[in-house]
Amino acid sequence: MASYKAPLRDMRFVLFELMDGDELASLPGYEEFTRDLIDPILEEAAKLCEEVLHPLNRTGDEEGCTLENGVVRTPKGFPEAYRLFREGGWTSIACDPAYGGQGLPKAVDTLIVEMICSANLSFSLYPGLTAGAYVSLSNYGSDELKQTYLPKMVEGVWSGAMCLTEPQCGTDLGLLRTRAIPEADGSYKITGAKIFISAGEHDLTENIIYLVLARLPDAPKGIKGISLFLVPKYLVKDDSSLGPRNGVACGAIEHKMGIKASATCVMNFDEAKGWLVGEPHKGMRAMFAMMNAERLAVGMQGLGVAEASYQGAVAYARERLQGRSLSGAKHPDKPADPIIVHPDVRRMLLTQRAYAEGCRALAAWAAKNLDLQQRHPDPEARKEAEDFVALVTPVIKALLTDLGSEAANLGMQVLGGHGYIREHGMEQYVRDCRIAQIYEGTNGVQALDLVGRKLPADAGRLLRRFFHPVSAYIEAKTQQNDKALAEFVQPLGKAFVRLQQATAQVARAGLRNPEEAGAAATDYLRLFGLTALAYLWTRMAEISLAKTEADDPDGFYAAKVATARFYMQRLLPQTSALFSAIMAGGASMMAFEEAAF
Amino acid sequence: MASYKAPLRDMRFVLFELMDGDELASLPGYEEFTRDLIDPILEEAAKLCEEVLHPLNRTGDEEGCTLENGVVRTPKGFPEAYRLFREGGWTSIACDPAYGGQGLPKAVDTLIVEMICSANLSFSLYPGLTAGAYVSLSNYGSDELKQTYLPKMVEGVWSGAMCLTEPQCGTDLGLLRTRAIPEADGSYKITGAKIFISAGEHDLTENIIYLVLARLPDAPKGIKGISLFLVPKYLVKDDSSLGPRNGVACGAIEHKMGIKASATCVMNFDEAKGWLVGEPHKGMRAMFAMMNAERLAVGMQGLGVAEASYQGAVAYARERLQGRSLSGAKHPDKPADPIIVHPDVRRMLLTQRAYAEGCRALAAWAAKNLDLQQRHPDPEARKEAEDFVALVTPVIKALLTDLGSEAANLGMQVLGGHGYIREHGMEQYVRDCRIAQIYEGTNGVQALDLVGRKLPADAGRLLRRFFHPVSAYIEAKTQQNDKALAEFVQPLGKAFVRLQQATAQVARAGLRNPEEAGAAATDYLRLFGLTALAYLWTRMAEISLAKTEADDPDGFYAAKVATARFYMQRLLPQTSALFSAIMAGGASMMAFEEAAF
Incomplete structure (x- = not known):
């Protein structure tokens, strides 16, 4: 089976060198989160993911979950792994100390979430759903609900759904x-x-706290008549001990393509006792608080799988001896060269790598803004950060999961027939990752959110949070006329011009006819995302180019520059195709007769 | 579960209108294959695929194959379906009448293979492998071997592997x-x-005929020391009845991502009795005869799944009510509009459709050339056809399976969460189709075959079989200045110029450094393939534009033109990105330090 090592070196680079993570400790409430504290936390998380969660990934897929008499059993080893996870405090790291959490910055938490998703995507959903429920409840629940439920959820003895x-x-x-x-x-x-x-439903926690969308008797029709309710699996007594079973039961579990160790349940509520969360008929607001957090988390699933698949593919490509290098045998002493010598294998590996590292940088940028949004003393800075997060949330959800699936498929392809059989675990990555393009709003819905809500919002205010820094950076670097950086700045500049023009086109045409925005949405989101990665790759190249050989004993920075170059030359050109497709407009799809499909 | 109807209307269009299938009957030996005969054959094949094979597709996936004491059982219903398949004469349709075959033109057989692949990809492999063995054996076997084995294989009572x-x-x-x-x-x-x-190993036939690559004691090392042997599972007596079991046994079956009803076996040969096929040490030649036929067949697997997934997605998109059209409710009487009103859903459906129909045209072009290669009275014309087939074989294998997987993923995405669960069968298409990008030479190997062997062959002679007709067509249509056709000819012309320039670049750079050709290979093959589809889409549009409304009561031709338009506007722009990536060269991937991966 493919093994997994958390990419700590790259995570530290992204956090401390690219995103200036040392700033975190200057934010009120984050004083203790210096590099000295963060480093060992990342290392401990890596250990857990590598040694406890990842070994259960393939066995969990083989065994899956089972339902018997309303009881769901997770695969062998999951309850014990969850106990270690909980006892290690990993359920509480990102939560408010007021409820027993450790208040870790999102910029750090995000990296840990990535590791968990790399190691065992199915497992990640159990704490992940609790984290989502935590967000809704902590933002919209009454004090009583919060005091009753959050401490146990933060501790991980109760979970959320x-x-x-x-x-x-x-x-x-x-x-x-x-x-x-x-x-x-x-x-x-x-x-x-x-x-x-x-x-x-599952066997990992003592109680499950459901957040349920439902209609009150006087609810208006449609989306404006939906309220959010908290429904516990077991009713909770005043002393926090568990009372009788509530009227909710699992009726079936789904048989799915992947994430088989994650129980996907049909839940039947039959006069179950629940409590209102937030205001009546305003359930969607509370749900969106959760949903936005979840969308970023789902993005991390795509990234996590991309990284894991990359590692599996590299390991195989180094070991598998097959054929000779086109430029002459590299290992004449062996029966054949390792397949990593072949350009087409390198194309696949570097594509995976460039996507994974680029997406990690984008996720870190968003995560840091989540911290600024919550902690920055200046309300203006908080607002700016909030705008940025709102803008990039659909991009991160869709881009990272689309690229995650592409990367997982490339990783499998590197192994050939050995990738298609289950033994190596590479096809599991493809199957597991695939759901991330669908749930928490399909990627098509993310694209519509971007073009239909985020772009037009307040005359493009959100958009400027991305366009301004990128534009200023390109201008500054162009003026500096840094020869070594030019090979990155120039293609970035071209992609950015395409993005600006496409934005104008989508805004203009969409105003006249919303179907035009809808027709452009998916291609536009990808154009946006690839341009964002180009910006981050340029900045990563800039940092790395500034290092001397003495700074770079392990070749980390040299590899960064080389990967940036590959991204610019071989992947970023996609933006030209996306641009043309967007500019062609949507008539060709909307004019098609429905009956003719 | 998604249902399947063979796209007979489109198949007839491709065969008779685009590829002038009426010409077939003018080829020596094909006199009887007029439209009157071909039509009912296609209809009978469709019936079998829709009513017998497709209903077993999902149950076959669920049940899979089992191995017990060396005996492999195919899923419930497979032996009976195979019996009907065999009794209907479908194992023999494309075979030589000398061995009991029906000698059907490849242009027709290819369409039937597509239907079988759409209906049940796992099932298709059993007769498919026999067909591959038939090709090697009929081309390279001794008369004695041919007389002993081919009639039973053609009849389908024995199979091949x-x-x-x-x-x-x-x-x-x-x-x-x-x-x-x-x-x-x-x-x-x-x-x-x-x-x-x-x-x-399986329970569908009385005997299995293995074609085995092995080394003779005096064999030179490497690829030039490989010979091909025929090894029957049961030795065959002089009267054609079965004798004792030979020394070959199935040691295990693989657990795979998909095609679970197809037994993928570990076969152990232990002093098994066999006979040489062809000359000693020349096994690769005989193997390649099979391999080329199989590569085209694997391409049909990609196309077959694309079509089936398209049909499943369209059916769901028509029925699933969710949300409202962006231009106002289309069905105000219903709780919501069907999702087929949404531009992004149409983008996915039309992409599937444009790929499936374009690939069908490309496959038909190759198949017709197979017929010309075998049957044309003029040796020059036979050689031209052979060249064309040699050139496009890797393109068809890789392009049709890559696009097949993309289409299958889009089809699944249309269904959202309902696509990810097994119930609808849409995720099975994704899993089943995925192997087609890998086996019979990975798609990366196909790309290397195209740039490394087919392009340079005889100073580009093969290439001219494609470039000349396309170039002549563009020139003729540009001169005619047909206003209605211009929207197709112009983008085709642009893509073709890109292909020509990229070809020159790959040839030039590859001559200097073969790794440059290797680095360009995958992108080049796709550029080639998408340009070929653009040519065929333009020709299909031309035929369809010439029809009057009276010719088109069911809107078939109007839909053809609309799909061609979508292809040109929204899919063909990919060629600009591929062109840029190719022109950037391979240095960014080859310079990357192996240790840095």
């Missing part, structure tokens, strides 16, 4: 039917069927 | 170790282990 989808409604939550009837004691009776509920 | 790969050798067959020791009676004792043997 989000109950949105129903058979007739996925993307369009306005169609949902689950009902909530108010009771005299201020609680509600919740009734309805929810599907595709990750971590809906 | 190709035994190439060993644990230490896949792409690089020069490393193979299986030994063949000559016996006094003119036979050989074959000993060695083969892996990844599709249809290596």
Whole structure:
């Protein structure tokens, strides 16, 4: 099976050199998070992921989850691994100390989430869903709800699950039917069927806290009549001990392409007792707080799998002897050369690498802004950071999962037939990663969010949080006329011009006809994302070019420059195709007769 | 589960209108294959695929194959389906009447192969491997071997399997170790282990005929010391009845990502009795005869899955009500509009469609040339056709399977979460199709074949078989100045110029340094393939534009023009990115330090 080592060297580079992570400790509340503290945390997380979670990845896939009499069993080893995870404090790292959390900056937490996703994507969903529920509850729950539920969720003895989808409604939550009837004691009776509920039922925690979207009797139709409720699997007594079972049960688990060790449940609510979270009919707001956090987390799933698949492919490409280098045998003493000598194998490996490292940088940029948004003393700076996060959230969700799937497929291809059989675990990465392009809003929905909401918002205010720094950087570097950097700045500049022109086109055409924006959305998001990676690759190249040979005993910075070069020369050209497709407009798809499909 | 209807209307268009299939009957030996005969054959094949093979597709995936005491059982229903398949004469359609075949033109057979692959990819491998063995044996076997084995293989009561790969050798067959020791009676004792043997063992036929690559004792090292042997599972007596079991057995079956109903076997040969096929040490030649036929067949697998996935996605997109059209409710009477109203859903469906129909045209072009190569009275014309087939074989194998996987992924994405669960069968298409990018030479190997062998062959002679007709067509249409056709001819012309320039670059740089050709190979093959589709889409548009409304009661031709337009505007622009990546050269990948990966 492919092994996994957390890419700590690159994570430190991104956090401290690219994103200036030492600044974190200057933010109020983050004083203790200096490099001295962060480094060992990352190392401990790496150890757990490499030694506990990753060894269960393939066995978990083979065994899957089972449902018997309403009880879901996770695969062998999962309960024990979760216990170690919880006891190590990993459920609480990013949570508020007020509820027992460790208050770790998002910029650090994000790196740990990546490691967990690399090591075992199925496992990551159990704490991941709790983290999502934590966000909704901590932002919108009443003090009583927060005091009752959050400490146990933060500690990890209780977990969370989000109950949105129903058979007739996925993307369009306005169609949902689950009902909530108010009771005299201020609680509600919740009734309805929810599907595709990750971590809906399992054997890892003592209790499961469901956040459920439902309609009150007086609810307006559609999306504006949806409220959010907290429904515990076991009712909780005043002393925090568990009371009787609530009216919620798992009716079935789905058989899926991948993430088989993650239980995807049909959850039936039958007059289950619940409590309102936030205001009546304003459930979507509380849900979106969770959803935005989850979308970034799902992006990390794509990145995590890309990294893991890259590592598996490199290991195989170094070992597999097959054929000779086109420029003459590299290892004439061996029966053949390792396949890593072949240009086409290197193309695949470098594509994986350039995507993984570029996406890590983009995720770190967003994560740092999450910290600024929460902690910066200047409200203006907080607002700017919030805008930036809002803008890039759909990009990170869709781009990182699209590229993650591409990377996983390339990794499998490097192994040839050995990648297609289950033994090496490379095909599992493809299957596991594939869901990330779908859940928490399909990538098409992310693209519509970008072009339909984020671009037009406040006359492009959000967009400027990205366009201004990139534009200023290109201008500054062009003026400096740094010869060594020119090979990066020039293609970045070209891609950025394409992005600007496409933005103008999408805004103009979309204003006239929203279907034009819709037709451009997916290509536009990718153009945006690849340009963002080009900006980050240029900055990473700049940092690395400034290093002397003495600074670079292990060749880390030289490899960074080389990967940046590959990205610019071989991957960034995609932006020209995306630009042409966007500029062609949407008539060719909208004019197609429905009956003719 | 997604249902499947053979796209007979489009197949007839491609065969008779685009490829002038009526010409077939003018070829010696094909006199009877007029449209009157071909039409009912296609209809019968469609019926079998829709009603017998497709219903077993998902159950076959769920159940998979099992191995017990060396016996492989195919899933429930497979033996009965195979019996119907055989009794219907479908194993013999493309075979020589001299051995009981029906001698159907390849141009027709190819369409039937597509249907079988759409309906049940796993099933297709059993007759598919026999067809491959038939090609090697009928071209290189002695008369005695041919008389003994071919009639039963053609009849389908015996099947074939190709035994190439060993644990230490896949792409690089020069490393193979299986030994063949000559016996006094003119036979050989074959000993060695083969892996990844599709249809290596199963319960569909009475006997299995293995074609095995092995080394004779006096064999030169490497690829020039490999011979081909025929090894039957049961030895055959003089009266054609089965004798004792030969020394070959299935040691294990692989657990794979997909094609689970196809048994992928480890085959152990232990002093198995075999006979030489062709000359000693010239096994690769006989193997390549099979391999080229198989590569085209594997291309059809990609196309078949693309078509099936398209159909499944369209059906869902018509039925699934979710959200409202961006231009206002299309079905205000319903709770929501069907998702087919959304531009991004249409983008996915039209991409699938444009790829499937374009690839069908390309496959038909190759298939017709196979017929010309075999049947044309003029040797010059036969040679031209042979050149064309040699040139496009790697393109068809790689392009059709790459686009097949892309299409299958898009089809799954249209269904969202419902595509990721197994129920609808859409994720199975993704898993099944994925192997087609790998086996019979990975797509990277196909690309190297194109740039390393086919391009330079005889100073570009092969290439001219494609470049000349395309160039002449563009010139003629540009001169005619057909206003309606200009929107197709112009982008085709631009893509073709890119292809010509990239060809010159690859040839020039590759001559200096073969690694440059290797670095360009994958992008070049795709550029070639997308340009070929652009040529065919332009010709299909031309035919369709010439039709009046009266000619087009069902809107078939109008949809053809609309799909051609979508292809030109939204998909063909990829060629600009591929061109830039190719022109950037391979230094960025070859300079990367091996230790730095």
